[in-house]
Amino acid sequence: MHIDDIRFRIAAARRILYREGCDSNVGGHVSARADDHDDAFWVTGFEYFDQTLPDGACLMGFDLQPRIGELKVSPAVNFHAAIYERRPDVGAIVHLHSHYVSVLSSTGKTVGMYNVSSVLFYDEQATYFDDGKKSHLAVVDALGDKRVVLMKNHGAIVASESLEQATIEALTLEQCARYHLECEAAGGTEILHDEVVAGKAMYRKHFLPNMWEANFERLRRSDPDLFDALG
Amino acid sequence: MHIDDIRFRIAAARRILYREGCDSNVGGHVSARADDHDDAFWVTGFEYFDQTLPDGACLMGFDLQPRIGELKVSPAVNFHAAIYERRPDVGAIVHLHSHYVSVLSSTGKTVGMYNVSSVLFYDEQATYFDDGKKSHLAVVDALGDKRVVLMKNHGAIVASESLEQATIEALTLEQCARYHLECEAAGGTEILHDEVVAGKAMYRKHFLPNMWEANFERLRRSDPDLFDALG
Amino acid sequence: MHIDDIRFRIAAARRILYREGCDSNVGGHVSARADDHDDAFWVTGFEYFDQTLPDGACLMGFDLQPRIGELKVSPAVNFHAAIYERRPDVGAIVHLHSHYVSVLSSTGKTVGMYNVSSVLFYDEQATYFDDGKKSHLAVVDALGDKRVVLMKNHGAIVASESLEQATIEALTLEQCARYHLECEAAGGTEILHDEVVAGKAMYRKHFLPNMWEANFERLRRSDPDLFDALG
Amino acid sequence: MHIDDIRFRIAAARRILYREGCDSNVGGHVSARADDHDDAFWVTGFEYFDQTLPDGACLMGFDLQPRIGELKVSPAVNFHAAIYERRPDVGAIVHLHSHYVSVLSSTGKTVGMYNVSSVLFYDEQATYFDDGKKSHLAVVDALGDKRVVLMKNHGAIVASESLEQATIEALTLEQCARYHLECEAAGGTEILHDEVVAGKAMYRKHFLPNMWEANFERLRRSDPDLFDALG
Numbered sequence: 001m002h003i004d005d006i007r008f009r010i011a012a013a014r015r016i017l018y019r020e021g022c023d024s025n026v027g028g029h030v031s032a033r034a035d036d037h038d039d040a041f042w043v044t045g046f047e048y049f050d051q052t053l054p055d056g057a058c059l060m061g062f063d064l065q066p067r068i069g070e071l072k073v074s075p076a077v078n079f080h081a082a083i084y085e086r087r088p089d090v091g092a093i094v095h096l097h098s099h100y101v102s103v104l105s106s107t108g109k110t111v112g113m114y115n116v117s118s119v120l121f122y123d124e125q126a127t128y129f130d131d132g133k134k135s136h137l138a139v140v141d142a143l144g145d146k147r148v149v150l151m152k153n154h155g156a157i158v159a160s161e162s163l164e165q166a167t168i169e170a171l172t173l174e175q176c177a178r179y180h181l182e183c184e185a186a187g188g189t190e191i192l193h194d195e196v197v198a199g200k201a202m203y204r205k206h207f208l209p210n211m212w213e214a215n216f217e218r219l220r221r222s223d224p225d226l227f228d229a230l231g
Numbered sequence: 232m233h234i235d236d237i238r239f240r241i242a243a244a245r246r247i248l249y250r251e252g253c254d255s256n257v258g259g260h261v262s263a264r265a266d267d268h269d270d271a272f273w274v275t276g277f278e279y280f281d282q283t284l285p286d287g288a289c290l291m292g293f294d295l296q297p298r299i300g301e302l303k304v305s306p307a308v309n310f311h312a313a314i315y316e317r318r319p320d321v322g323a324i325v326h327l328h329s330h331y332v333s334v335l336s337s338t339g340k341t342v343g344m345y346n347v348s349s350v351l352f353y354d355e356q357a358t359y360f361d362d363g364k365k366s367h368l369a370v371v372d373a374l375g376d377k378r379v380v381l382m383k384n385h386g387a388i389v390a391s392e393s394l395e396q397a398t399i400e401a402l403t404l405e406q407c408a409r410y411h412l413e414c415e416a417a418g419g420t421e422i423l424h425d426e427v428v429a430g431k432a433m434y435r436k437h438f439l440p441n442m443w444e445a446n447f448e449r450l451r452r453s454d455p456d457l458f459d460a461l462g
Numbered sequence: 463m464h465i466d467d468i469r470f471r472i473a474a475a476r477r478i479l480y481r482e483g484c485d486s487n488v489g490g491h492v493s494a495r496a497d498d499h500d501d502a503f504w505v506t507g508f509e510y511f512d513q514t515l516p517d518g519a520c521l522m523g524f525d526l527q528p529r530i531g532e533l534k535v536s537p538a539v540n541f542h543a544a545i546y547e548r549r550p551d552v553g554a555i556v557h558l559h560s561h562y563v564s565v566l567s568s569t570g571k572t573v574g575m576y577n578v579s580s581v582l583f584y585d586e587q588a589t590y591f592d593d594g595k596k597s598h599l600a601v602v603d604a605l606g607d608k609r610v611v612l613m614k615n616h617g618a619i620v621a622s623e624s625l626e627q628a629t630i631e632a633l634t635l636e637q638c639a640r641y642h643l644e645c646e647a648a649g650g651t652e653i654l655h656d657e658v659v660a661g662k663a664m665y666r667k668h669f670l671p672n673m674w675e676a677n678f679e680r681l682r683r684s685d686p687d688l689f690d691a692l693g
Numbered sequence: 694m695h696i697d698d699i700r701f702r703i704a705a706a707r708r709i710l711y712r713e714g715c716d717s718n719v720g721g722h723v724s725a726r727a728d729d730h731d732d733a734f735w736v737t738g739f740e741y742f743d744q745t746l747p748d749g750a751c752l753m754g755f756d757l758q759p760r761i762g763e764l765k766v767s768p769a770v771n772f773h774a775a776i777y778e779r780r781p782d783v784g785a786i787v788h789l790h791s792h793y794v795s796v797l798s799s800t801g802k803t804v805g806m807y808n809v810s811s812v813l814f815y816d817e818q819a820t821y822f823d824d825g826k827k828s829h830l831a832v833v834d835a836l837g838d839k840r841v842v843l844m845k846n847h848g849a850i851v852a853s854e855s856l857e858q859a860t861i862e863a864l865t866l867e868q869c870a871r872y873h874l875e876c877e878a879a880g881g882t883e884i885l886h887d888e889v890v891a892g893k894a895m896y897r898k899h900f901l902p903n904m905w906e907a908n909f910e911r912l913r914r915s916d917p918d919l920f921d922a923l924g
Contacts, residue, residue, distance in 0.1 A: 002892075024880065025348070025406075025438075025442060025445075026438070026441045026442055026445050027347075027438070046437070046445070047441075047445050047448075048448075048449060048794050049450065050449070051445065051448055052798050061737045072441070073371040074437065075433075075437070097347070099409075102346055102410065103410065103413045103414050103417055103419065104417065104890065105419075106345050106346075106410075106414040106417065106419025106420060107414075107417050107418050107419045107420075107423075108420070113846070114799050114846055115795055115799075115846055115847070116720075116790070116846060116847045116848075117718070118846075123286045127357030129423075130423075130426045130430075131286070131423050131425060131426055132421075132423060132424070132425030132427070132428065132429040132430070133425055134857075152422075153344070153345055153346055153347060153349075153414075153419075153421070153422045154346070154347045155347075164786075175718075178792075179705075179796065179799075181413070181417050182796045182874070183796050183799040183800075183846075184417075185417075185878070186796055186797075186799065186800050186874050186877075186878075187800050188796065188799025188846075189799060189801070190846070191798075191823075191846045192822075192823075192825060193825070194824060194825030194826055195823045195824055195825030196825070197825065198822075198825040199825070202768075205716075206739070206767065206768070207719070207720070210719045210739040210740075210765070211718060211719055214718075214739070214740050214741045214744065217744055218741060218743070218744065256579070256637075256669075256676075257669070257672045257674060257676050258578075258669070273545075277668070277676070278676050278679075279673040279674075279676045279679075279680060281680070282676065282679055282680065301467075303672070305668065306664075306668070328578070330640075333577055333641065334644045334645050334648055334650065335648065336650075337576050337577075337641075337645040337648065337650025337652075338645075338648050338649050338650045338651075339651070352490060361653075361654075361657045362654050362656060362657055363654060363655070363656030363657030363658070363659065363660040363661070364656055373554065377582070383652075383653075384575075384576055384577055384578060384580075384645075384652070384653045385523055385578045412644070412648050415648075416647070416648075444499075487810070487868075487900075487904060487907075488900070488903045488904055488907050489809075489900070508899070508907070509903075510907045510910075510911060511908050512911070513907065513910055513911065534903070537895075537899070555915065559809070561871075563873045564808055564872065565872065565876050565879055565881065567881075568807050568808075568872075568876040568878065568879065568881025568882060568883075569876075569879050569880050569881045569882075570882070589775075591885075592884075592885075592888045592892075592893070593885050593887060593888055594885060594887030594888030594889070594890065594891040595887055605830040614807045614884075615806075615808055615809060615811075615876075615883070615884045616808070617808055617809075630906075643712070643875070643879050646879075647878070647879075
């Protein structure tokens with residue numbers, strides 16, 4: 001298997017999320033739109049982020065029927081299909097139950113501008129809560145045209161251009177949720193508006209690509225079994 | 232020894248609890264009703280969860296006399312016998328002193344519905360406190376027909392159908408106790424009632440079996456010495 | 463070197479403290495009264511707890527002159543000599559700067575009875591603060607005939623019968639300081655008085671010896687370089 | 694390469710910072726004034742602290758042109774050049790985004806005297822905030838003749854005599870920021886003024902050199918790949 005294979009990259013993304021403290025029990029998902037199909041995406045099943053191997057990824061149609069591979073998928077993957085259908089700009093989706101995102105979600109707030117890296121999420125967040133009555137796909141409406149939706153008492157969905165970007169945004173969201181909670185508890189205040197806007201452009205340019213590369217390198221040492229899968 | 236041997240599974244359960252942050256000093260116990268005896272259960276002695284090997288488990292009668300193996304057991308194992316006698320539906324018991332459960336227990340509250348996984352414990356919890364006068368077996372009365380009893384300033388007992396289920400419920404209880412404490416501190420609110428009920432059925436079906444399997448796999452890498460014991 | 467050599471046991475005690483989260487930068491000390499001298503004790507110099515090897519221990523007279531070995535000792539070891547002189551019941555001393563003990567010390571409080579293991583310290587604690595004027599040996603007066611003195615904004619000294627006991631008491635003190643801080647923040651309350659008294663006898667009997675043994679076993683896997691020193 | 698080579702020492706400093714919990718994503722920098730140039734310093738590019746190898750360091754002029762080596766540097770290295778130009782007493786600079794420093798920075802406060810090690814920073818700290826309008830070099834004015842500047846919602850810069858000292862000061866600053874936050878939350882109070890002054894002299898003499906040595910030793914076990922680079 002080539003190192004650029006989408007199945008390898010999905011497994012790497014899941015391992016990176018785990019290494020960066022985004023453990024999500026068996027309920028987190030990482031998916032990517034299939035390059036050579038109009039109506040399908042690659043996704044993995046119930047397992048811990050740190051256990052994923054490339055052949056754990058399955059190609060699934062927007063009709064939720066598996067096309068390549070077979071796996072026990074969460075009934076919750078239906079929102080991936082719905083987002084890819086509705087949002088042509090989205091190339092990859094991360095759904096995570098990471099700790100601080102889940103804590104912050106219980107307040108109904110979005111991630112505040114408490115840290116230089118938080119500016120990545122300025123004007124990019126929506127919120128959602130489940131009342132046990134509405135369709136679970138209502139979260140797709142809640143996301144709208146944003147990059148992030150925080151799901152109350154649950155976690156978040158990050159929908160972004162590429163797998164690399166969605167992964168780094170997801171782990172940064174977790175860090176920024178922690179900053180929000182701890183800065184607020186300490187009586188901290190947010191970044192001034194002009195600096196948020198200036199910083200966002202700067203961070204998007206320098207931070208995202210360098211973070212993927214650095215995390216990928218870190219994986220070579222922490223997860224040799226993943227690289228063994230390349231043959 | 233076969234991988235399905237109850238002694239191996241008890242050792243695996245203890246190691247899983249340790250890996251998932253449920254360290255309980257030398258005072259945690261994991262036991263399982265003996266399949267082929269009417270009045271006995273398997274249990275381990277004073278040691279850290281991460282050190283247990285299969286031959287550390289001992290078969291003990293409900294009269295607290297050892298039948299197979301010998302070990303220094305905590306005087307507190309008496310409540311295991313009492314629960315197995317009174318509750319024919321209980322196949323395994325986990326007693327743990329894990330950190331966040333112990334902190335939450337000091338408030339006298341039960342675990343609130345602050346996270347999707349918390350719904351597993353909806354209508355399944357009781358509380359108990361020790362006053363230095365009543366019998367230590369009074370905790371069995373306090374448990375009643377529930378699945379969980381939170382012991383004030385101490386920890387919890389989880390009594391469930393199977394060893395696998397009791398283990399995953401115990402480690403999830405610890406995660407949910409942490410969510411309770413941190414969500415409450417952040418001003419978070421609980422899940423709406425209808426979603427609690429709908430989510431509980433869903434979580435019980437998908438979460439428990441997949442979590443045991445994923446944790447068991449994780450153990451293969453973290454605890455090779457345990458698997459060496461299979462010979 | 464024999465496994466019962468006091469120098470080996472001091473190194474093991476320091477490694478156990480590190481493994482149990484009592485990292486104290488280079489300022490923590492572990493000492494033990496010399497069995498075969500009336501006026502000397504074994505102590506180690508400036509280094510991290512996890513780095514100590516048996517030959518890092520030095521025999522030092524109550525006059526603070528080295529008798530066997532040589533090392534850069536902290537000027538603060540003078541209180542060890544003073545405690546051994548004044549307290550014939552004390553066989554070993556641990557001074558630590560562990561995190562939660564240091565945080566709690568800033569409040570001027572002693573460790574409250576928030577957890578079953580906290581009862582070990584009931585009626586065993588004193589407090590001390592430094593004003594930059596009084597002699598540093600004033601901490602020995604503050605300790606008096608207690609087992610523990612919490613030093614404000616600094617850490618604690620544990621003076622106990624044996625090295626094994628002082629070590630387990632020190633690491634348990636750290637756990638109980640954390641329980642105090644987090645239970646208090648969560649609105650928790652302490653254990654009722656009668657249970658404190660009943661629990662203390664029980665815990666002292668079962669907890670201390672089993673904890674030393676379990677921690678020592680854990681060290682065999684985590685610190686093979688220490689055991690290599692036995693030759 | 695010799696173990697005293699500045700490039701090796703910069704890599705070691707970065708690894709020490711990582712080991713001591715000062716992970717700063719890809720945005721932290723460590724630099725040292727070049728001994729044999731009047732107008733240049735050694736610095737590393739975008740990467741995690743734990744990944745740095747000696748040949749990742751580049752010699753850069755105060756004009757921000759690379760002289761030896763080439764690397765993708767953060768646009769933020771410009772403040773290193775400005776500090777070396779303005780402050781002949783400064784031999785090394787650490788810029789870090791460590792967690793507790795970043796949280797505390799959001800309050801606009803400096804690190805309070807909550808712990809014995811905090812006294813190192815008494816009368817040594819300034820604060821800075823970015824408004825999105827002023828030049829990023831304004832942080833150099835804010836630093837003035839101090840050793841530390843806390844950057845609001847961002848992190849800190851430590852400018853000190855030597856690389857060894859800047860490194861230990863940076864990791865101690867992180868520990869003391871955590872003490873500040875947790876002691877304040879627990880209702881703790883600061884060290885009395887006379888003890889701050891007396892303790893500062895004592896700590897500067899004993900703590901700094903022993904901490905570098907102890908951390909460097911710890912690196913031998915945790916980072917063998919770094920030492921492989923010595924050939």
